[in-house]
Amino acid sequence: MATRNKVSGCGSHSSSLLLKHAGLLAVIGICVALGCSSETTKRRHATCTYWSELSRLCYQAEALSHSLGKPTTPAAAAEVLASTSASLKDLSDGIAQLPTTFVDSEAVALGADYAQMLHAAALLFSDMRDFLKQNVLLADTAQSPSMYVESFMRGALGDPLGTSNEFKAAGQKLSARGDQLQARFDNMEQQVGLLNAREVKLRVMLAEKYHSEFPPLSPPRKRKS
DSSP: OHHHHHHHHHHHHHHHHHHHTHHHHHHHHHHHHHHHHHHHHHHHHHHHHHHHHHHHHHHHHHHHHHSOOOOSSHHHHHHHHHHHHHHHHHHHHHHHTSOOTTOOHHHHHHHHHHHHHHHHHHHHHHHHHHHHHHHHHHHHHHTOHHHHHHHHHHHHTTOTTHHHHHHHHHHHHHHHHHHHHHHHHHHHHHHHHHHHHHHHHHHHHHHHHHSSOOOOSSOOOOOOO
16 A cells, blocks of 8 residues: 555656646747757758859859850851850859758759769860861861972872871861760750759759749750741
């Protein structure tokens, strides 16, 4: 009987402690809730800020494609390709250097893929510049008076087709490189399409998750007629 009273006394004591500290427990619960809310607010703010900066940089990259124009000379075209390559590299670096603390991991992953794509585009434009220069050099060399003299001298020495064969081989080599550049360009276009599709889905998911608007990362492309 004493034991039962003792146990009953412990229960009563525990209940009184809970009642005594109910206010403290309520405060702790509120603090935990506020902590979770604060964490969500940080993630929403960081993700929205990251997305805004990513959109700004992607819009700049898209604007580059519209500012290329139609250079009137090969030298001007080479200069445009070089400056575009440098700008794309800077934009790629800019995306890679964006702060990612508290940013949604899927947004960061998409940003990293956009940065990688812009870096690949910068390399492609640089290689296109070199390809153009080589074509110009080959054409200028073929029309150089010294080449006519060399062809004549080699013909007199029993190699009449030597110069012609060398230029033909050089032309075939450049043509093959041109095909490789075109393949890289086509592949990059496909990658851009895949990234755009991912972006559309991610914007919907982020909007539902953080109750904020996530605008497109680039203006809508005009459909080719």
